[in-house]
Every structure is written in structure tokens, then in C-alpha cells.
Amino acid sequence: MLGKHVTDGVYGKEEPGRVAEAFEIGDFKPGVRAKARCDVMGVEPYSELDGMLVRRFLTPAHDQALKTLAFWMEQAGMTARRDPAGNLVGRYEGDTPNAPALLIGSHIDSVRNGGRYDGALGVMLGIDVVEALARAGRRPPFAIEVIAFGDEEGSRFPASMTCSRAVAGTVKPSVMEMTDGDGVSLAEAFAAFGLDPTRLEEAARKPGEVFAFLEAHIEQGPVLEAEGLALGVVTAIAAQKRLMVRFTGMAGHAGTTPMNLRKDPGPAAAEAILALERICSGGKDGLVGTVGRITALPGAFNVIPGAVEYSMDVRAEVAAIRDVAVEAVTAEIEAIAARRGLDVSVTLMQDLAASPCDPSLTALLEDAVAAIGQAPRRLPSGAGHDAMVIADLCPTAMLFIRCEGGISHNPREAVTEADCALAAQAMLGFVDRISTQFSLSSRTSAQREDPGPTRELGASGDPGSALRSARDDKL
Ligand code: GLV
Ligand code: MN
Numbered sequence: 065m066l067g068k069h070v071t072d073g074v075y076g077k078e079e080p081g082r083v084a085e086a087f088e089i090g091d092f093k094p095g096v097r098a099k100a101r102c103d104v105m106g107v108e109p110y111s112e113l114d115g116m117l118v119r120r121f122l123t124p125a126h127d128q129a130l131k132t133l134a135f136w137m138e139q140a141g142m143t144a145r146r147d148p149a150g151n152l153v154g155r156y157e158g159d160t161p162n163a164p165a166l167l168i169g170s171h172i173d174s175v176r177n178g179g180r181y182d183g184a185l186g187v188m189l190g191i192d193v194v195e196a197l198a199r200a201g202r203r204p205p206f207a208i209e210v211i212a213f214g215d216e217e218g219s220r221f222p223a224s225m226t227c228s229r230a231v232a233g234t235v236k237p238s239v240m241e242m243t244d245g246d247g248v249s250l251a252e253a254f255a256a257f258g259l260d261p262t263r264l265e266e267a268a269r270k271p272g273e274v275f276a277f278l279e280a281h282i283e284q285g286p287v288l289e290a291e292g293l294a295l296g297v298v299t300a301i302a303a304q305k306r307l308m309v310r311f312t313g314m315a316g317h318a319g320t321t322p323m324n325l326r327k328d329p330g331p332a333a334a335e336a337i338l339a340l341e342r343i344c345s346g347g348k349d350g351l352v353g354t355v356g357r358i359t360a361l362p363g364a365f366n367v368i369p370g371a372v373e374y375s376m377d378v379r380a381e382v383a384a385i386r387d388v389a390v391e392a393v394t395a396e397i398e399a400i401a402a403r404r405g406l407d408v409s410v411t412l413m414q415d416l417a418a419s420p421c422d423p424s425l426t427a428l429l430e431d432a433v434a435a436i437g438q439a440p441r442r443l444p445s446g447a448g449h450d451a452m453v454i455a456d457l458c459p460t461a462m463l464f465i466r467c468e469g470g471i472s473h474n475p476r477e478a479v480t481e482a483d484c485a486l487a488a489q490a491m492l493g494f495v496d497r498i499s500t501q502f503s504l505s506s507r508t509s510a511q512r513e514d515p516g517p518t519r520e521l522g523a524s525g526d527p528g529s530a531l532r533s534a535r536d537d538k539l
């Protein structure tokens with residue numbers, strides 16, 4: 065017997081094409097509350113600064129956010145713990161204790177002067193989904209864990225996704241040597257946050273503990289809005305590289321050094337940045353290149369800089385296309401430095417592979433979106449997400465939520481309550497569908513191995529294997 069929640073759906077019987085009734089329990093409206101909670105966390109003490117949202121990894125604002133999130137997770141019926149990488153993990157047991165978990169979540173850090181919903185909305189939606197189940201007295205045949213990853217943006221340290229890489233077991237202890245803009249190492253920041261930097265790798269989840277990951281996230285682009293759609297289903301996340309470029313010349317007096325006798329790295333950097341724009345413009349398959357940070361050193365009106373350093377972020381849906389662009393721009397950078405008599409270094413800081421979402425989970429998510437009367441629009445993601453890293457641990461699915469004007473990484477980021485409510489409903493429908501799949505695959509393995517009761521084998525066997533093997537085939 066699969067259980068009532070599997071056959072009936074969270075909203076009662078679903079009919080194709082019928083829009084689900086808005087789901088409300090008292091004054092709790094899943095999704096609507098998630099948005100409101102993002103708004104709560106848009107200001108101090110959940111932001112490091114007054115007047116703009118900046119919540120970077122391992123700062124007091126991050127700590128405050130985790131304290132409040134833990135409270136909300138417990139209110140929703142979960143137990144909450146901080147893991148050794150600085151993630152917050154809430155666990156809602158399934159109908160059998162210690163069953164493998166469906167992981168739902170996103171990141172709680174932000175960029176500087178960022179929006180309120182990038183990352184945070186996926187965490188809040190996860191909490192709302194669990195609370196909806198708990199208030200309905202329902203437990204799926206697996207556990208649900210809601211995770212707030214600590215560092216997706218990389219806005220404090222140069223590499224991003226440190227926390228999801230730790231969970232996936234793909235982080236290297238050498239990340240502890242990275243330093244932030246104030247020269248604080250990641251190891252020092254861990255210690256200041258009450259975490260042991262030597263235990264980072266203990267955040268890795270063991271095979272079988274987590275069988276699937278669902279991330280809901282604002283689209284951060286204009287496609288859904290342009291097509292009048294609230295939700296989208298992600299097919300794949302683009303490959304990205306982060307690099308640091310440093311041109312080194314000779315610092316000097318801005319008033320006394322004639323133009324032809326300078327070794328000024330500033331104009332070299334300007335030329336090189338234009339080369340990046342040219343190489344990436346009109347590129348196929350979502351090729352984009354961005355210089356988001358430029359530093360001239362020592363940095364004064366009246367000093368020719370001795371060095372100019374800038375970041376390069378290059379992405380494409382296909383890694384080979386991204387890599388050809390990076391090689392072309394690196395060749396131009398070297399030619400510019402040679403022509404101007406400067407030294408230059410190009411350092412790779414991070415290389416994230418493109419990450420296809422799992423086809424079978426994606427089909428379940430599409431089905432859940434269609435069941436609430438929404439067109440299941442498929443689209444790729446140019447933005448990076450924790451899901452691309454968690455794909456090394458388990459199959460992943462991603463739900464996109466329309467955002468106003470496609471604006472993100474900007475305080476003008478906006479979503480509607482109605483869209484967030486639809487997202488929560490689609491996620492609950494996904495939980496129903498994966499419950500069915502989970503029970504069926506448990507039953508299949510039960511028939512193969514032992515004709516004992518489905519529920520027991522669901523907990524002790526490997527019910528996620530059907531989903532994992534779908535991903536293995538693809539890879
Ligand atoms: C995160 O927002 C990224 O795409 O870099
Ligand atoms: Mn972001």
C-alpha cells in the first residue's frame with residue numbers, strides 16, 4: 065500500500081489541467097510565507113550593512129540567519145543542526161525512521177547589495193513544504209532534509225559553492241587557504257564562526273543517505289516573464305570558470321611621468337576587458353564573459369598603478385565552448401602584456417562543469433507543474449546553483465520562479481506571492497510523485513531480493529537506486 069498521500073496528492077485528487085486550490089492552513093500559506101520570510105531576512109541583523117542586503121559566508125549576519133532558520137525549521141517539525149561546513153540542515157523523518165532523504169534547499173548567502181530572493185527563497189520554500197506536510201500529519205516514505213547552504217555566491221572568498229561541494233564530498237582541504245578581501249583565511253573564518261576547519265570534509269554525505277536534491281530558485285533571467293509563465297523546469301546548468309588576471313607594471317607619479325615612459329597596467333586591463341567582451345559577444349550556447357571586480361593598486365588619484373587585478377567569469381552551456389573562449393582571451397591578454405612590456409598572470413580560481421538535471425526527476429517536476437495548471441516550460445540556467453555541485457552526490461531537479469524583469473544580483477529583485485504559492489504547490493506535487501516512484505522502486509527491489517514488506521525494504525534497501533541509475537546512464 066503506497067499510502068494516502070501518494071495516491072491522493074497533497075491537494076486531493078488532481079485532474080489534468082485543473083488549477084489546484086490555493087493551499088492554506090489557518091493563516092499559513094505555503095510560498096506566500098516563504099516570500100515574507102525572505103523579506104524579513106533582507107535587512108539587519110540578517111544583513112551586514114544597513115540600507116543594503118549583504119550576507120556573506122561566516123559573518124555575524126550569516127549566524128543570525130542560521131539561528132532564525134533553525135527556529136523556523138523546528139517550528140515546521142524538523143530537527144535542525146549545523147554541519148561541519150557551516151550549512152544548516154533541518155530533518156523531517158519519513159514514515160520509517162532513518163530512511164534516505166530527499167534534500168530540498170538552496171543558499172542563504174548573498175552578493176553585496178543583492179536581492180532578497182536569490183537563494184533564500186529556495187530555503188524558505190523547503191521549510192514551507194515540510195510544514196505543509198507536517199500540518200497535514202503526513203510523512204513520505206523517505207525523510208526530507210531542508211538545507212541552507214552557506215556559500216554559493218563566493219562573495220567573500222574567491223571560490224564559490226564551498227559548502228555544497230563539502231556536502232557532495234568534492235571539496236579539497238586546500239580551500240582553507242583562500243583569503244577574503246581583508247586577508248582573513250577561510251580557516252580563520254571557520255574558527256571565528258565556531259567551526260573546526262580540519263573537519264570540513266566531514267560534511268560529506270554518505271552514499272545512500274541522500275537520494276535526490278530539489279532546488280527552487282528565482283530564474284534570474286527574463287524568459288518566464290516574457291512568456292507569461294510563473295514557473296520553469298531547469299534542464300541543465302551552464303559550465304563556468306572563474307579566473308583572476310593581474311597585469312603588473314611600475315607604480316609612479318601621475319604628474320611627472322610622461323605618457324611614453326609609463327608602464328601602466330590600467331590601459332592594458334581596459335584593452336583586455338574589451339577583448340573578453342568581443343570574444344564572448346555573439347557566442348553560441350549561452351557564452352558570456354563578465355569582469356565583476358577591478359582593483360588598481362595602490363589605488364589613488366595621483367598614482368600610476370603598479371598592478372591592476374580583475375576577475376573574469378566565463379560561462380557557456382557547453383564546457384568546450386567556454387574553454388575555447390577562455391583560451392582565446394588568455395592569448396590576447398598575453399599579447400597585450402608583451403606589447404606593453406608588462407608582466408601578467410592568469411590564474412584559474414574555479415572550474416565548474418556543466419550540470420544536466422536528472423531526466424526522470426525533471427519529468428516528475430514537469431508533471432507536478434502541469435498538474436497545477438501551469439505550462440511546464442523547460443529552460444537552461446546560465447546562473448550557477450548549488451544543484452550543479454550536488455549532482456556529484458545524487459540526481460538533481462530544479463524549479464525556476466519568475467522574477468520581475470529578470471533582474472537579480474540587484475536590490476530590485478522581486479517575485480510575486482502568487483508565483484511563490486504556485487512554486488510551493490509544485491514542490492508538494494513533486495514530493496507526492498517522488499513518493500510513488502520511491503515506493504515503486506522499493507517494491508521492485510523487494511521483489512528482486514526478498515518478498516518482504518515494501519515499507520521495511522524502503523528503509524533498509526536502496527530505494528533511490530532507480531533514480532541514481534537513470535543518472536548513471538546519462539553520464
Ligand atoms: C551565482 O549567482 C552565480 O551564478 O554565480
Ligand atoms: Mn546569486
Ligand code: MN
Pocket residue numbers: 171182183216281448449
Ligand atoms: Mn543563487
